[in-house]
C-alpha cells in the first residue's frame with residue numbers, strides 16, 4: 081500500500097473580522113456592500129483545518145495536502161499571498177461567489193465535483209477536511225453534503241483532535257454540549273472532518289514554503305473554472321443589521337464596594 | 352401550503368427528552384396551528400424510546416415513529432443519518448424540525464441532501480407569512496439577521512434553543528411505530544468510545560446557567576503595581592464561577608495566550624472562547640471582566656439579554672453601546688468583594 085494520506089481541505093475566504101459589514105439587496109439576492117473592496121482572510125475554522133492537515137502530512141511520509149477553494153479568483157489570489165507562507169499545499173481554485181448568502185447545497189455540489197477530478201485520488205488514503213462552520217454562512221452543512229456526494233459516511237464535526245493510532249485507526253474528539261467531547265474511533269480512511277479550533281497555533285510565515293506554493297498557486301488561480309450558485313428555490317425576505325446600539329450607562333468613580341453591591345443585587349434578581 | 356411536520360429528537364441518557372427537544376416540539380405544534388391543514392408526527396432516535404415517547408404521548412401528534420437500538424445510543428453520523436432518512440420517508444414529511452444540538456447539527460444537513468431537500472441550521476425563530484413558513488437566522492457570525500423561505504421540500508430546520516417555551520403536557524401511552532433501517536457493517540466503521548468531560552471542579556461551561564461570566568486577557572496583564580497576578584486571577588474567577596454556578600466564557604486573546612507559553616488560567620480552553628471564532632451562548636445575563644469589548648469578541652454576546660462589563664478603561668469597546676452598564680473599575684477589587692458578599 082502507498083504510504084501517507086491524501087488530505088483535501090475545503091476552505092474559502094471571508095471578510096476580515098475587523099471589517100464593518102453591511103448587507104445590500106440586489107435582484108439576485110442579498111450581498112455585502114462593497115464586497116469586492118473588503119479585505120479578506122482564509123475562513124478561520126478552515127485555516128485550522130489546513131494547519132491540521134499540514135501537520136498530519138508532515139508526520140506521515142508520502143502525504144499530500146490540497147486546498148480546494150471556491151471564491152472570486154482575484155480575491156482568492158490576494159489571500160493566497162499570505163496563506164501560501166504558512167504550510168505546503170496544492171491549490172485547486174474555483175472562481176465563484178464566496179458570499180454567505182449562497183446555498184450550502186450548491187456550494188457542496190461544486191466542491192465535491194472538484195475533489196473527484198483530483199488525479200489519482202485513492203479512497204483508502206483519503207481524508208476530507210474543512211471548517212465545521214464558515215464565518216460567512218455559518219451553517220455547518222457544506223461539508224456533510226460534500227461527504228454524502230463522495231460517499232464518505234464516516235463524518236465528524238466540531239473536531240478538536242484527530243490522532244492516528246498504532247493500528248492505523250483514528251481517534252477523533254468532537255465538540256458536544258457543555259464543554260465536553262465525544263470520543264470516536266474510525267477504523268481507516270476515507271473520513272471527513274469539520275474542524276473546530278484544533279490544538280495547533282497558527283504557523284509562522286516561512287518564505288521558502290511561500291515560494292514553493294506560489295509556483296502552483298498562480299497557475300491554479302488562472303485556470304480556475306467559473307461556477308454559479310443561483311440559490312434555486314431560496315428567497316430572502318429581508319437581511320438587516322441588529323436593531324440598535326444599547327444605551328450604555330458608564331459608571332465611573334463609584335468605589336469597588338458599591339459596584340460589588342450593585343452587581344450582587346443584579347445577580348440576586350436572577351434567582 | 353399545508354405541511355406535514357416531523358419533529359426529530361434524540362433520547363437523552365436519562366431516557367427522556369431534553370429541554371431543547373421539547374422546545375422544538377412546541378415549534379412543531381406552533382407550525383401546525385398556524386399553517387392551515389397541516390399535521391405533525393414525532394420521530395425519536397435512541398437506544399430505548401418508550402419512556403420518552405410516553406413523555407409526549409398527549410402532544411397531539413398523528414404518529415409516533417421511532418428508530419431504536421444499541422446502534423442509536425450514541426451519536427454516529429452514518430447510522431443517525433440512515434435513521435432520520437428512514438423516519439422522514441415513513442412520515443412523508445415536508446418540514447423537519449429538530450433541536451440544534453451537536454448530534455443533529457452534525458447529521459441533518461447530509462440527510463436533507465439525501466432526500467433532495469434543503470437545510471437551515473442555527474434557526475433562531477420563524478414566522479408564517481401568507482400561510483408560508485419563513486425562518487430567521489444570522490449570517491456572518493451573528494452580525495446580520497436574515498428572513499428567508501424555500502421552495503424545496505423536505506425542508507430541514509434546526510432550531511436553536513430559546514425561541515419557544517418547552518412543551519409541557521401529561522404523559523401517556525404512545526402508540527409507537529418502529530422503523531428498522533438495515534444497518535450494514537460499513538456503517539459500523541466508526542464507534543463511539545466515550546465522552547471526555549472536564550474533571551468536575553474544572554467543569555466551567557454550563558449552557559443552562561442564568562449568567563455567563565467572561566474573562567478577558569486583562570486578568571493576566573500587569574496591574575497598577577507593575578506586576579501580574581495570575582494565581583489571584585485564577586482563584587477569583589473560579590471562586591465566582593462556583594458561587595454563582597455561572598458559565599465561564601473567555602476572550603480569544605486569553606485562550607490564545609495558552610499557546611504562546613505564557614502563564615494562563617489553567618482551566619480555560621478553546622471551548623470557553625466566545626465570539627466570532629468561538630461560541631455564541633444563550634444566557635439571561637452576562638458579566639464581562641477585563642475584556643476590551645472589540646467587535647469580534649462582542650459577537651459572542653449576541654444572545655445574552657442583559658450585559659454588564661468591568662474594565663479599567665472608560666474608552667474600551669463596551670462603552671460604545673454594547674453593554675447596558677460599564678463599570679470603570681479594577682476587576683480584581685470588585686470580584687474579591689463580590690465573592691465575599693455572595694453566599
Ligand SMILES: Cc1cc2nc3c(=O)[nH]c(=O)nc-3n(C[C@H](O)[C@H](O)[C@H](O)COP(=O)(O)OP(=O)(O)OC[C@H]3O[C@@H](n4cnc5c(N)ncnc54)[C@H](O)[C@@H]3O)c2cc1C
Nearest residue numbers: 567568569602603604626627628629641642643648663682
Ligand atoms: C480573525 C479574528 C477572529 C477573532 N475572533 C475572536 C473571538 O472569537 N473572540 C474574541 O474574544 N476575540 C476575537 N478576536 C480578537 C479580538 O479582536 C480582540 O483582539 C480580543 O477579543 C481582545 O481580547 P481581550 O479583550 O481579552 O484582551 P485585551 O485587548 O488585551 O484587553 C484587555 C482589557 O483588560 C482591561 N484590564 C486590564 N486589567 C484590568 C483590571 N484589573 N480590571 C479591569 N479591566 C482590566 C484592559 O483595560 C483591557 O481593555 C478575533 C480577531 C481576529 C483577527
